[in-house]
Amino acid sequence: MTSAVDVHLEVFGTPPAGVWSAPGRVNLIGEHTDYNGGLVLPIALPQRTTATATARDDDLLRVHSAQAGERVEVDLGTVGPRSPSGWAAYVAGVLWALRQEGHEVRGLDVTVDSDVPLGAGLSSSAALECAVGAAASDLFGLDLLDDDASRARLAAACVRAENEVAGAMTGGMDQSAALLCREGHALLLDCRSGETSHVPFHLAGHGAGYVLLVTDTRAAHALNDGQYEARRRASEAAASALGLDSLRDVDPHHLDDALARLADDEQVRRARHVVTEIARVRATVEALEADDLESVGRLFDASHTSLRDDYEVSCVELDVSVEAARSAGALGARMTGGGFGGSSIALVPESDAEDVATAVAAAFAERGWTAPRSFVVTAGASAARDA
Ligand code: GLA
DSSP states (O other), rough: OOOHHHHHHHHSSSOEEEEEEEEEEEEOOOTTOOTTOEEEEEEEEEEEEEEHHHHHHHEEEEEEEEETTTTEEEGGGGTTTTBBTTHHHHHHHHHHHHHHOOOOOOOEEEEEEEESTTTSSSOOOHHHHHHHHHHHHTTTTOOTTSSSSHHHHHHHHHHIIIIIIIOOOOOSHHHHHHOOTTTTTEEEETTTTEEEEEEOOOOOGSTTEEEEEEEEOOOOOOOSSSSSHHHHHHHHHHHTTTTOOOOSSGGGHHHHHHHHHHHHHHHHHHHHHHHHHHHHHHHHHHHHHHOOOOHHHHHHHHHHHHHHHHHHOOOHHHHHHHHHHHHTTTEEEEEEEEOOOEEEEEEGGGGGHHHHHHHHHHHHTTOOOOOOEEEEOOOOOOOEEOO
């Protein structure tokens, strides 16, 4: 933190007014369900993005990124769809979206830094948006961090930044995770009603002790290259072919009847994933509450198969990491996040965590792929002011 303040001082010549941060996330289960009005179950990561900032009294945004190693200046009057491009969209977009929502927001001098792996499917973009949003909320007196209802409004502004300015049609789970998660808990979020509950997530307390092992496959992952949006459109088309607002409205007990009414085979597979995945979220919550990690592991496996075969958002690196983790003793494993690269998660006995990570690395080395990065995570806290 001291170093972020030092960097800010060096870049902008004045001390910052404060430091805010927001976490990355892994979704335990409930993938590609958020934009279908479904259920998701993310945890916030211990890894966070910090925004060290001062308010300006004009419309200039000056933002320095420690990761990009560059400073960008944006006149807030020029922000709009796909402008600016690149990482600055996630910062400028938040200020733009807050203004669109009627908040009195001016420019900022802001230094951003992060230990959330970038482009790894761990929501580095949402962490950046929400850290900047938290800073803007406090610096301009918007009170959007005060309670869950106002945090949900800030999350919605961050989603607008991502959808409308960065041009990634993502569904909102990541921003909700960054703003609503609680330490030691997974967030059960109903994306249709906005209702939340906090499910205790302490694997170390289970029997011999388990850990959640994340593997960043380092296979390139992007959510604004058309594939993600194509899945979203196919789901919406399936819902509309069934005369429903969203696939959430399909009764899982009558799934086969619903699928039989879809003429398009791709829509059948997309819809089957979404409906069964929502049911798996409910089952996972029940299994966690019953301390039944074997069942959680089986649900992870089933989720991965469904994402790979029906939703077709996995990739060979994710499949290999999941299979290698299982063969080395994981109770279950699955891709997490949007897919097409990014990260997998595995539920692993604590004593086997190193061996599982080594087995995954060996499977990658055998194929001549870039070495993956595996690390154990616990459920962290949501966005907050740090200093
Ligand atoms: C990305 C998006 C989320 C969600 C997941 C898939 O992380 O940002 O909104 O759709 O993919 O579950």
